[in-house]
Amino acid sequence: MKILIIEDEAKTGSYLRQGLKEAGFVVDWVRDGGDGLHQAMAEPYDLVILDVMLPGLDGWRVLQALRAAGKALPVLMLTARDRLEDRVQGLELGADDYLVKPFAFAELLARVRSLLRRGSARESTVLRVADLELDLLRRRAFRSGRRIDLTAKEFALLELLMRREGEVLPRSLIASQVWDMNFDSDSNVIEVAIRRLRAKVDDPFEPKLIHTVRGMGYVLEAPEP
Numbered sequence: 001m002k003i004l005i006i007e008d009e010a011k012t013g014s015y016l017r018q019g020l021k022e023a024g025f026v027v028d029w030v031r032d033g034g035d036g037l038h039q040a041m042a043e044p045y046d047l048v049i050l051d052v053m054l055p056g057l058d059g060w061r062v063l064q065a066l067r068a069a070g071k072a073l074p075v076l077m078l079t080a081r082d083r084l085e086d087r088v089q090g091l092e093l094g095a096d097d098y099l100v101k102p103f104a105f106a107e108l109l110a111r112v113r114s115l116l117r118r119g120s121a122r123e124s125t126v127l128r129v130a131d132l133e134l135d136l137l138r139r140r141a142f143r144s145g146r147r148i149d150l151t152a153k154e155f156a157l158l159e160l161l162m163r164r165e166g167e168v169l170p171r172s173l174i175a176s177q178v179w180d181m182n183f184d185s186d187s188n189v190i191e192v193a194i195r196r197l198r199a200k201v202d203d204p205f206e207p208k209l210i211h212t213v214r215g216m217g218y219v220l221e222a223p224e225p
Contacts, residue, residue, distance in 0.1 A: 001046040001116060001136050001159070002177075005029040006036030006062065007078070008054050012101070016049065016078075019105050020112070024139050024152050026159075026177065033057030037065050045073055047115055049108075050095075052079040052086070060093060067094040074115040078103070113137065127162040130222035132201065132209060134162055141201070148200050153178060157193055158201065161210065161220035170217040194218055 007013040008031045017029045030036045033054035040048055052059035077090040082100040090098045097111050127134040133142045141148040156178045171190045202208045207223050
């Protein structure tokens with residue numbers, strides 16, 4: 001699942017990004033309110049973690065703009081502003097939760113997972129293609145009922161392929177979405193990752209689901225009956 005952090009404090013932003021990545025999430029981090037709003041409007045995210053005191057555009061205005069545009073994704077306000085009226089303002093503007101700094105990462109992670117579970121009423125948190133299942137909250141993969149152990153990167157790669165089922169994904173898009181890096185044509189990191197994922201998800205099973213489209217990229221899809 002993909003999370004956007006809008007936070008201008010370098011130490012807090014870096015800490016959040018590292019911790020959420022280690023918890024298995026794909027994470028983007030921007031430090032400016034205007035850039036954060038643009039990013040949240042342009043990219044599909046499952047949740048936004050939003051500071052209030054931001055350069056460019058403060059968190060209140062970012063939140064208002066998101067809700068005015070009809071964006072229903074969960075927003076967790078994370079701020080040093082701990083007055084009752086601040087918490088009330090955040091919730092009334094459309095925030096789904098409000099956490100005051102300093103915070104314990106374990107509590108933040110629990111709140112993130114709780115918000116994502118609530119979102120499951122709007123969107124399933126289990127992805128399915130043929131007999132392949134990916135439980136996004138429990139971080140587990142199954143094929144034909146058999147548990148498949150995946151690394152964090154393999155899980156993120158499989159999630160991306162399953163979310164975009166039937167769509168040919170270029171290596172550059174995979175690199176940016178899973179590795180948060182620009183694609184280097186001399187690098188074989190994508191090919192190696194796909195090979196390892198296939199060995200777990202496809203090699204012991206039929207039909208094969210992950211396909212290479214020569215010169216274009218990779219696609220995950222089940223064969224037509």
